[in-house]
Amino acid sequence: RKEVEQDPGPFNVPEGATVAFNCTYSNSASQSFFWYRQDCRKEPKLLMSVYSSGNEDGRFTAQLNRASQYISLLIRDSKLSDSATYLCVVNPSNFNKFYFGSGTKLNVKP
């Protein structure tokens, strides 16, 4: 079983739409959670960390559900520039070693 699983998509949404991705993880003792963004042919970059209480950064909201072992990313008022692949990242320990999901592709269309 994979450590981290994501729906590969693609999610095709119009500009202005709200879209949500989920990601499940297998290790119930996981410590840290992140969403990274990867543009086509580019390297991954941190979008946001995910905290137990949930957190928001502008149009982006991340949630953690430890009971069901998933994290989510909600994007409101989608922009064309949000088109990218979103990687769910989980750290199963206290060390700086991560497991990456295979990514969810988002296409925002005019």
Add this chain to the structure above:
Amino acid sequence: DVKVTQSSRYLVKRTGEKVFLECVQDMDHENMFWYRQDPGLGLRLIYFSYDVKMKEKGDIPEGYSVSREKKERFSLILESASTNQTSMYLCASSLSFWVSTYEQYFGPGTRLTVT
């Protein structure tokens, strides 16, 4: 700005060749990582290093070795390249291995093709 650079963006090698991939970071980070990224499989950790001359195997170390002689430089070596090592290779660095909340910074990647 943290900068992680990789020696080549694209590389084509023949089966059996020895291949060196170089990575340099300029932020005095303790940790450095090598991943490969394949469609549908995500990023998989090959090796990481949390200090000079220290190295630890990741999840898929077979067929690879690494070298970290200086803090800023982490090299990935394919001793005898094979076609199943055709992939995108990404180097990353982060501040400290002992804290799980630190961001990883990635280099631009090297797309290696082994023919």
